Amino acid sequence: MYRVMIIDDEESARKLMRAAIDYKSLDMEVVGEAASGIEAINIIDDLKPDIAFVDISMPFMNGIEFTETATERYPNLIIIIMTALDQFEYARKCVSLPVFDYMLKPMVRAEVTKVLERAKEKLDNMLPSASDFDEEFSGDDADFAVGEADSTELIKKYVHDNITDPKLNLAFVAQNFGFSASYLSRKFKQDTGKNFAKYLTDLRMKKAIKYAGLGYKMYQTAAEVGIPDPNYFGRCFKKYVGMSYSDYVLEKCQKSS
Known part of the structure; x- marks a missing residue:
């Protein structure tokens, strides 16, 4: 079952997106939501969505900034931008971003369903091993296995030194050290006894x-x-x-x- 995340600073919009769509018939489920790009960055590693609906206009980190960050770390994440009419052309100008589709608010159930059907088709055609969230042990990760305790201490120091960066999360750190997020998640918990996000x-x-x-x-x-x-x-x-x-x-x- 594919995992859907809804990112919008309007609670009413998030509730409507949850209630209006028959996700189950599409072999999907809404696994979580966020009221800002900042919150989304903090919880995305735990939610592991395949699809994210992202409002373009949000405080502190807007939808475009979130998309830039998220697609760099999770290249297989399907992003669907939600935007009001007066922001639509601005959104479309961001063509360099790997956005799956742009949708006008207020959302129309039939149109959302069609977009999700296309998203499902794309996900169905992806090889399971291509999932960025479920990446297995790779050759690059082997370096981390050497001197694990020292590496974990370096990672903890890196987190301490960069604590003020709102983009800091599991994928951010993994990318910086050159190995997969899934491997870092396993090893960090094994070495420290704690989930990285916690x-x-x-x-x-x-x-x-x-x-x-x-x-x-x-x-x-x-x-x-x-x-x-x-x-x-x-x-x-x-x-x-x-x-x-x-x-x-x-x-x-x-x-x-």
């Missing part, structure tokens, strides 16, 4: 707690830890700490006074 989020949240303790405003802290989308940052912080950022800062101030 390790990265935990590291960011630990730093965020330090900035919060210093009284930084949320948008300042969010930028300092590489999650400039304050809404997504706020959800990550609350999940990690158990309270909102503002409540945490207030509690710290009360304890210190």
Whole structure:
């Protein structure tokens, strides 16, 4: 079953895209959604979509910027750009990007279904081994097997040094070190006992707690830890700490006074 991701900053649009299409009949399922390109970059390694609907107009990282980043790391990912009429020509000018199709909002169910049928045909014709998300051990990965502990420490240092980069994720690091994302994922968990995405989020949240303790405003802290989308940052912080950022800062101030 092919995996679909919906990336749009409008919750109503995401809900409509989930409810209006009979994905099951197309041998597809919606595996997740994101409210910004930043959030999508942070969760795409875990979701492993085959198809992504991407709104062109989003804060902090728009659809074009997301597409540039995503297609560089996941060349087999099928991107379907969603755009309003007044942005359509702007979207079409980005012809250098490997976009599967452009669709006008509001979306029409029959048109979306036709595009997905074509996407399914393309995916059906792809060799299973071509999947960028499920890439197996390759010759390039063999270098990582030599001195594994040292390599893992280098990777952890690289993550620490680049923590402020919002494009940092598993595929970003794997690409930088020259081996597959799937291999890095397996080896990182084997060597550290942690999932890479969780390790990265935990590291960011630990730093965020330090900035919060210093009284930084949320948008300042969010930028300092590489999650400039304050809404997504706020959800990550609350999940990690158990309270909102503002409540945490207030509690710290009360304890210190």
